[in-house]
Amino acid sequence: MGERERDIADCVTVGEAAELAGVTVRTLHHWDEIGLASPSMRTTAGYRQYTDADLQRLDRIVAYREVGLGLDAVREILDDATAEISATLREQRAQLAERIQELQQLDARLERMTEAHERGILLSDEAQSEVFGADWGAHRARHARTVWGDTVQWAQFAERAAFRTREQWQSLSAAMSTLQLDLGNALDQGVIPGTPEANSLIERHREVFSNFFPLTRQMQVCLGRMFESDPGFSAHYDGIRVGLASWFRQSIDECARTHGIDPETATWQ
Structure with a gap:
């Protein structure tokens, strides 16, 4: 047996090298293509053959890859003596x-x-x-x-x-409280639902409430119904001013009408 034949006999195939290194054959092909880890030997038929030195290089590559280094960094460590x-x-x-x-x-x-x-x-x-x-x-x-x-x-x-943040919640709470106070004052002053003053308050309500989620005018109509019919909400608004829950609902309805929305058919959309 010649020297080359003895050398090849001591080598392993690409599949065996991949298994020993714990990587895929495709990975070894890629490393070979980019010149990071090329086999030192090939058979007369052109098949890759990895020597013991090749396997040692593969072990080092895998070790550095496992700690997250990129291929360029690995190449520099292995090939640059000054690295x-x-x-x-x-x-x-x-x-x-x-x-x-x-x-x-x-x-x-x-x-x-x-x-x-x-x-x-x-x-x-x-x-x-x-x-x-x-x-x-x-x-x-x-x-x-x-x-x-x-x-x-x-x-x-x-x-x-x-x-x-807590500060942002405080700011939003203050805006809601101020609005509710202004609603109560408007009721005291005899502001009629559907007038510009009432509509301005309803637009403020929609703007402030939209800090929670986007509130369409149709959705606002649905809220107005709930403010009047739900015992908890009606008690809250009537606690600010007697009759405020109904006035608020009526004002929302009239504001909706000015924008072409029929409150009777409005849905949550």
Whole structure:
């Protein structure tokens, strides 16, 4: 047997090399094509044959790939005698630390989004009472998910609530309180539903309420009905001014009419 034949006899095929290295044959073909790890021998038929030195190089490539280095960085480590391996690894660790921080931030955002979809307002019961007033019932916000949890509007509400700060909730609560006070004052002053002054208040309501989810005029009509018919809502508005729930509903209806909407046929859309 000649020297070449003895050398080939000591080699392994590409399939065997792939199995020993724990990679696919396709991967070895790619590394060969880009000159990262080419077999030293070939049979007379042109088949790849990997020597022991080739296998050692594959082991090193796999080791550095497993710690996240790119192929260019691996090539530099293996082929550049002046390469600072420890410096390359420290840089890789720094990049990994940055990525870990990004993933932790992403995880925190996902956690808040998940909680918002499940709870709605991400404030403690005590904080909600402080922000929305002593008569606020945190249980109502939780109950809202039971009623509306499968709607697009609940999803929109949760998406906005997830990252709303306590200060932003306070600002929104103040805007709602000011609006409700102005509604009560308008009723006291004898403002007639459908007049420009009443319509201006209804537009303000739609604008403020749209901080929770986009509120169309037809949807606002549906809310007006609920404000008047639901015992909890009607008690709230009539607690501000006697008769405010009905006046508010009538004002919403008349405002809708000025925009070509028949309140009698309005639906949640």
